[in-house]
Amino acid sequence: MGHRLVDASAPARLAAPDEGIGRDELALATRNHGLPLEALRYDVTPPGLHYVLTHYDIPYVAEDQPWHLIVGGRVRRPLELDLAALRAFPEVTTRVTLECAGNGRALLTPRPVSQPWLVEAVGTAEWTGVPLRLLLAEAGVEPDAVDVVFTGADHGVERGVEQDYQRSLPVDVATGTEPEVLVAYAMNGGPLPPQHGHPLRLIVPGWYGMAHVKWLREVAVTDVPFTGFQQTVAYRLRQDAGDEGEPVTRIDPRALLVPPGFPDFMSRARVVRPGQVPLEGRAWSGRAPVTGVEVSTDAGHTWRRAELEPADGRRWAWRRWHLTWDASPGEHVLSARATDSEGHTQPLDQPWNRGGFAVNLVQRVPVLCLEGDGTDPAGQPAYASRQ
Amino acid sequence: MGHRLVDASAPARLAAPDEGIGRDELALATRNHGLPLEALRYDVTPPGLHYVLTHYDIPYVAEDQPWHLIVGGRVRRPLELDLAALRAFPEVTTRVTLECAGNGRALLTPRPVSQPWLVEAVGTAEWTGVPLRLLLAEAGVEPDAVDVVFTGADHGVERGVEQDYQRSLPVDVATGTEPEVLVAYAMNGGPLPPQHGHPLRLIVPGWYGMAHVKWLREVAVTDVPFTGFQQTVAYRLRQDAGDEGEPVTRIDPRALLVPPGFPDFMSRARVVRPGQVPLEGRAWSGRAPVTGVEVSTDAGHTWRRAELEPADGRRWAWRRWHLTWDASPGEHVLSARATDSEGHTQPLDQPWNRGGFAVNLVQRVPVLCLEGDGTDPAGQPAYASRQ
Known part of the structure; x- marks a missing residue:
């Protein structure tokens, strides 16, 4: 028998009745963290108190390391933009409350075994960057465009599938103004911290955190619906494992x-x-x-x-x-x-x-x-x- | 029957065999957080990735709120110093690796029920402040001094005892140079973040985290050994609950x-x-x-x-x-x-x-x-x- 990825990557499961939080859930809870609830006092969450959820490892990006964002796929003029080129576009700052889609999970019975949030996976920051619609306008989206796929530099395996973290938005959301999606290079007036996507991340105001792709390196316009793991396997509202489910999108009150x-x-x-x-x-x-x-x-x-x-x-x-x-x-x-x-x-x-x-x-x-x-x-x- | 503090505050206990992490331990794990291990790549831990352990709530201190440090007890000239007065003393910056005394706890069998760290409760920062020995020299420590007691602004109840967080150091440690204890007002060149003790904290290089009192508001020299909760009840190495135990001090390799x-x-x-x-x-x-x-x-x-x-x-x-x-x-x-x-x-x-x-x-x-x-x-x- 060879050694395969599935040996390190178990299927999703529900905890048994009265099963306490396991070592795997604890390993996630000690790395990721919520907002200590007393920090709800701040209008804008101070650095280090905003919730963090990272699927794989936080990529190491040296301060002087060049970074290029590719804008490609179904566009007339593919772009490759370094940080200086991005900063030449009009700059927007938006105050956004971000919440993890899994917030509240550990309160459920039976409990889905995953990052065990109680209620604290939230935070508010001022994000500064370029409106995504301006980048897509510059690239020229083809009329047959359906989805826009965002790829981060974070790499791992999940439920047996090796992957770079990828999520998509429908093209009308990606180019819309309510919310106006940002490619952000600053948080609270400073560079993005490593755990918040340094040097670039997506910000999709009003959507749960899974949409805000961190360590963003590619934006690809597609003419077919995106069917990646994080879109069609994870982040679906299902009652049974076999359901197609509904996508998780905007933040509930x-x-x-x-x-x-x-x-x-x-x-x-x-x-x-x-x-x-x-x-x-x-x-x-x-x-x-x-x-x-x-x-x-x-x-x-x-x-x-x-x-x-x-x-x-x-x-x-x-x-x-x-x-x-x-x-x-x-x-x-x-x-x-x-x-x-x-x-x-x-x-x-x-x-x-x-x-x-x-x-x-x-x-x-x-x-x-x-x-x-x-x-x-x-x-x-x-x-x-x-x- | 009246309502007393002990109703909200259970005694220390060990987990039963095969008892998973409970809701109380999880509530600690989602607020406090460790260093994601990939962040060991950085010489100095970026903000927000350094471990955090807070016993009670993080005190809310507004940016413009005055703060006074009292230096008193068995001294000839009690001091009351605001932040400007502290900054007038010679400034020292020291790079310090800080580790929680409870790091590794959740690996034990049986598991002591408390903050459930695996191995990640560590971080390294550049701390800037005033050597404590200079403040104590200015105040003039009396010859009968035994301990120096540090009081933070964080307040809570623990094992039935309502308290401000307090720890002491023997007077020779407090006035020594190996390590040189700091009253720190900056971390990595900026103001202390709230969770790291804004606006003042103690730094005791080489000692576990419990000694580095955050939100420091008072330094009191005593002529009798300090017997506070965090000194004589918590942070002792014991095999049985009734043991006097040995104090937890310096960080093991x-x-x-x-x-x-x-x-x-x-x-x-x-x-x-x-x-x-x-x-x-x-x-x-x-x-x-x-x-x-x-x-x-x-x-x-x-x-x-x-x-x-x-x-x-x-x-x-x-x-x-x-x-x-x-x-x-x-x-x-x-x-x-x-x-x-x-x-x-x-x-x-x-x-x-x-x-x-x-x-x-x-x-x-x-x-x-x-x-x-x-x-x-x-x-x-x-x-x-x-x-």
Whole structure:
């Protein structure tokens, strides 16, 4: 028997009932990371706190290494552009909330075995680059164009298939303005960090992260629908493994709250004192503008409308919301739920699918409100805070 | 029954046999993150790839928020220094490899339930700040001084104890020069990111991460040994819960290799083609300078000496090493093992302790070397790479 790729690459599977997170899922969780939820306080996520999901390895690209973007396929004038040539095009900066399509996966029962996100795979950045439509106009898209295929420099094997990471967009999305797709070379005013696609990545505002191809090296216009692994095998909403499934595209609405008070190290449960507790968070939807956020402090039995900060014209970025909670002693579960102008909202029961994609189940934050005025014998450290 | 902190804060425990990673461990793993191992290629870890471990929440400190560092306790002239006053002291920049004391914990059997690191909780940065010994000299340490206690702005509950994060150093370490402890205000030439202690943190070169107190707001000299939670309850090497234990201090030697070839998405197993495969990695020890790295390509049965790059005078930073491996088809396990000038090295069997600290068990990297010249029917994508 020879040694073949499938020996290193198992098929997709669901976890057994009560099966804990395995070593393989943990290896993904220790490399990739979410947004620590207290960082929802920032309008723009500071470097290193934005979520990261890398399928294979982060390619090593030396600072002075030349990089060329190929624009080819069904175009009249194929282009090969270095970074200086890209910077000669008009520059656009867009604030975008990016969320992993697998966010929420680890909350599902049964759990699809993959990157085990809870709710934290999100972040907001200012992306600067060239509108893709300008590059495609320069190249001249042929009238028979169907899809635009994006290839990254990241290479690996997945479910037995060796591949460069590739995703496509329909040509009308790639050349559209709502959203305006960017070939980005800067994040928050600086060069892209390695893990965010240095030196070039795609930004598709409003779409889940799988569309934002990192380490972008080729844009190819095709006259047939793209059938690559990440388009037709992965990132589909399926109930059964044999289903063709629906493609994962735009980000479903979600609200997250900054967990109030302070945490227990291990359980991450929150502790507050009785009284007025300010609650705040962010809400977003890639489908339509967010129009409302409701908050529950009783595990979803009743809901109150939060105050949503005014829209500031940044359609593709999250919006801040806030509310005050009068906390009384006891155990509470806090939740927030976003609704957008097309009526999309978040489910209270899990929207199960086999890949664990687009799981926008409402967040649940357990909070313990202590008795009395906050002095708590069990909470006193066994040492003085200052000698 | 009232609601008390212990309701949110369970005692330390060991996982049951075959117990997978639980929801609580996962919540830590998705917030905190390790160094993706391919980033061992960089001399200095790019922002966002350096490991992060935060006990409680990352404190929110606005850009223009004033910050004062108190230096007090058993000193003749207590100080209260703002950032400008700190910058008026002589400035030192040191390249330091920082590793979490819990690195390797999730490899243990039985597994201590806490942040579940495999091997990746490490990073190297250039830290700039004021030598602590200069601040203490300015304040005038009293002759009866024993410990120096550092208090961060991060607040939480841990094993039932509400606390600000606090750690101490013996006064001779705090005022010493090997290592020279820094009060750092810059990382890699820029302000500290929030998750690395903005605006001030301690840097104790050669010591595990728990000593490098982040969001530093107070330095207090004491005339009695400090007995705080993080000093006498957590971060001790114990076999049984009742042991007093030994304190966790300096970093034990470790070598890590950049996993060669390309990965499988899910298993993270590596795939290479037959032939000469360059291997490289980093090695460090906080105890003494690294003097050798050995590499095994047969699961630890035989070892070959790697070429260690010359020491460049940066005592507290990792050193690069490399070696060429002649890979033949089949399944292999690669390992690397560092030794320092005091003879400390890495064990092949787990050095178990109840907290899972200082676990410098050698890394094991499973690699599949494919048959033949690299063409592999199972590896061909079901689509053309370019239309």
